[in-house]
Amino acid sequence: MRLTLAVEQWRSGERYVRDLEGRLGTKAEDVVTAVADELRRRLGGAFTTNELVDLYEGGVSWALDLASRVAPEDPDAWDSRITDAAFLRYLGQAQDWGGGRIVAREA
Numbered sequence: 001m002r003l004t005l006a007v008e009q010w011r012s013g014e015r016y017v018r019d020l021e022g023r024l025g026t027k028a029e030d031v032v033t034a035v036a037d038e039l040r041r042r043l044g045g046a047f048t049t050n051e052l053v054d055l056y057e058g059g060v061s062w063a064l065d066l067a068s069r070v071a072p073e074d075p076d077a078w079d080s081r082i083t084d085a086a087f088l089r090y091l092g093q094a095q096d097w098g099g100g101r102i103v104a105r106e107a
Helices: 002-019 022-043 049-057 061-070 080-091
Strands: none
Touching: 002 022, 002 049, 002 080, 022 049, 022 061, 022 080, 049 080, 061 080
């Protein structure tokens, strides 16, 4: 259930970013990229959906700090929905995520 709720929130963030235009849209994409890079650093190449949700639920204030460094002149680019979009995009790389759902892996 917690994954379902997180994914819905992350999808909402993705829709928000997708609808942005102009300078803010460009800065938002820069922030998404930076947050995804940090997720890669924190989780490594092999991670599960549960690990990603755990990281998210543990707090993402670090993403606000990162966004403020990436777009210091654009506080609108610090919106938490932009972080949510990065989590959704990174979710696609989870070992147990496939086609929008958790997939069982054989041992």
